[in-house]
Amino acid sequence: MSLATCLCALLLLIIIWLVLDFRLGRKKHLSIASFMETTILHGYVDIFTHGKELFADYFQEIRQAKKHIHVLFYIVKDDSFGQEFLEMLKEKAREGVEVRLLADRLGSWRLKPSTVKALREAGVKFAFSNRIKLPFLFYSAQVRNHRKITIIDGEIGYLGGFNIGKEYIDQDPKLSPWRDYHLKILGESVHSLQSEFMIDWEEYGGENLQHEPPYFPEKSLSRGPVRHQFVPTEAGMLEGKFIQVIQKAKNSIIIGSPYFVPSNRVMSELILALSRGVTLTIIVPYNADHLLVQEGSYRYLRKLLKIGAKVYQYKNGFYHAKTMVIDDNICDVGTANFDKRSFFLNKEINCYIYDSAFITRVKEVIEKDIADSLPLTIDKLNKPNPWRATKEILARFISYFL
Structure with missing residues (x-):
């Protein structure tokens, strides 16, 4: 047996082990995790x-x-x-x-x-x-x-x-x-x-x-x-909570996150919200702090920009805030990013606030952050860039772990 064949066989075994390890580990995690949220x-x-x-x-x-x-x-x-x-x-x-x-x-x-x-x-x-x-x-x-x-x-x-x-x-x-x-x-x-x-x-x-x-x-x-x-959430619980909150939007949704890699279900809810006339504003960093996270967001942002979302890239330093504001009724500030890792893997805890005066204050902070940002346009994302396109493809394959 040649060296190349041995290496290919070893690589295949490693891939099989990683897949089985992840799936069985996740199955066990789901079996012991339970959803809890406090009363108001x-x-x-x-x-x-x-x-x-x-x-x-x-x-x-x-x-x-x-x-x-x-x-x-x-x-x-x-x-x-x-x-x-x-x-x-x-x-x-x-x-x-x-x-x-x-x-x-x-x-x-x-x-x-x-x-x-x-x-x-x-x-x-x-x-x-x-x-x-x-x-x-x-x-x-x-x-x-x-x-x-x-x-x-x-x-x-x-x-x-x-x-x-x-x-x-x-x-x-x-x-x-x-x-x-x-x-x-x-x-x-x-x-x-x-x-x-x-x-x-x-x-x-x-x-x-x-x-x-x-x-x-x-x-x-x-x-x-x-x-x-x-x-507090873990093992996929956050996805359902975010869907529940997005479905309540009647006028506006504001999302701030350093990483924007939503699940298919959350992405579908954002598209539905736009289709029913809800405005969607997203704030992300201009500069990334980790490899491929920015490119991993582009395919989602491209779809949302095409149907009317507004996306801003924060330029006055690095944007690490994690927030979602629904109309003037719900404000989420916590530890969870708007990405699959926070949705499905990490232990997170968010605080949902239902106070109009505090939500107004948070919106003022967000307005300042938007003023320190540049709009991201569909033309910019569609401008030919082979290196970026290559990184987008790589990011798509590992989007669960970004």
């Missing part, structure tokens, strides 16, 4: 759009923590900003505050073993979420915990698109300034965010904290004016 809650909600302002507030609240700090991030980097964050957590742990940090195994791969050891020695309870494990190595490598939530003393919550790393505070020249949306939440709904952290911590940290009363304040948290709910 009431609280006080603020929005941050720049990392420096967010983390100034965030760090101040952490430094003032008295009882416990629970943190989940997709990315925690071991750079200078990450070290500042981790040193602060260690200092709070030494003060006697209970500190728990959950970081995604692949998203936070830059955390060195020595860094993790130092955290634990200082008293920080640390765990990696979504570790790659048998028997489905390939599938488990694809399913990431993309959530970013923090709960401080059971009274203050944060949720959104920012992670821990220099680029998020405009210290990466290639991606600065970084544009993102992150919520700060006070009031009764913080209990629900705390419970969601506990579910993830039990799975990856190995401790059941659900029935520990110290994590919930003895006093009742106030019912603020902003109606909202949290929707």
